[in-house]
Amino acid sequence: MVIMNYRESFVLRLKGILLDALDVLVEETAEHIFWQCSNIQPIWREFFQWFKFDDFSYDIHSFFVAAWNRDTSSHVRTFWKTGIITLIWAIWTLRNACIFKYKIFYAKHLLQIVRVAFKEVEGSFTKIGHMSNTWSDYLILRAIDVTTRAAPPPDMINVHWWPPVSHWIKVNTDGSASGAPGKIAAGGVFRDNVGWVRGCFHYKGGTGFAFEAELLAVIMAIQIAHSRGWFALWVESDSTYIVNLLNTRSNIVPWRFIASWNKILVILQDFNIQISHIYREGNVPADIMANENMTEGWWPHEVEEIKKAVRLDMACHSHVRWKTR
Structure with missing residues (x-):
């Protein structure tokens, strides 16, 4: 499903493109494009499952505030924020490709892009911090298929x-x-x-x-x-x-x-x-x-x-x- 306004849908109709599979709106909003669209929400839900985040009750602005203030280890936080930014960028890029380049919308492709971003961060960043040495952090990092970096034991000073x-x-x-x-x-x-x-x-x-x-x-x-x-x-x-x-x-x-x-x-x-x-x-x-x-x-x-x-x-x-x- 592609989101567009009437002007964009009219242009596509002139070009002979069928609109049966398109979501046509009177006015596009960031809330709908990135958050409320029925094709987008399952992607966010799967992304949230990776990071054990189970609250989808936010609007998009409140979500960003909550996401950026989420209390996690520095290792998990690096990939959490990377994933959110990459997913927003990928949604926008794919949305434009569907409208202007007649590409087909594949939701799973968005999550593949996020996983590629994780690998690039893992390979190019040396200061991504350490995980909390907990089962929860281990499961998150394994779900996104990145190498776990256990926190070193603290030094004891007398x-x-x-x-x-x-x-x-x-x-x-x-x-x-x-x-x-x-x-x-x-x-x-x-x-x-x-x-x-x-x-x-x-x-x-x-x-x-x-x-x-x-x-x-x-x-x-x-x-x-x-x-x-x-x-x-x-x-x-x-x-x-x-x-x-x-x-x-x-x-x-x-x-x-x-x-x-x-x-x-x-x-x-x-x-x-x-x-x-x-x-x-x-x-x-x-x-x-x-x-x-x-x-x-x-x-x-x-x-x-x-x-x-x-x-x-x-x-x-x-x-x-x-x-x-």
Whole structure:
């Protein structure tokens, strides 16, 4: 079946072409050509069967939104999107060939074109990602006859919190944000060379972004350390932004923190300071103190909320971080 308007059908009639097998419409629409035509829908249904997609209730525009946002592995997603684009192109090309070149409409030919596109993608693209190591992904990739690419196992990293050397104080800082932007909060925990808590804090920061919460946390930590005379200070954060900022002494910070940060840069001249990064799995006490549900304030001792996490750190507990390759 071929879709055409009256003008096209009139031209074909003048040329003596019979229209018994043609679908003649007053006005063509993208919805009908690519989606609603009775000859096209079975093709989509078979395509959807390959990819375990069983919802045909969309209009074509809603389908594209849903298809592009579909949560799949990167390997399956590559062929899913390739297939949709190729099928749209093939429908349009074959539709024009039937109208203007008098070709016969073979629905199965469209799916053959899609399979050829899959082979071209498989052969020419090296960065098509990996499948989820699931039975569902395996069945999809076998249905479209492409080579499965199993995801490599994640790397396991052991994360430890280490105490400072004698006469040094170590502060771990963290920030939290309830949105982007959202309410932000900053927290930190000071500990000595044995691992005992010498103080901890939690402060609210109004509305902002997560990196601003991290910045607020380190500003408060350095101000507190300066006021208490802890000039041999080890600052540790799970934010690479903070680590780079301190290492470079950069003053490129959000405008509302410029005055406070410039004071910190001056204060740092009085410190013997060390800066390091730790993965969030090893930064648990500071993460707890940054929780927005905490009461705001400074405590010159350990609070109950962080007691368990602090004891694990003192026992050299190994936290596991799974890192995808």
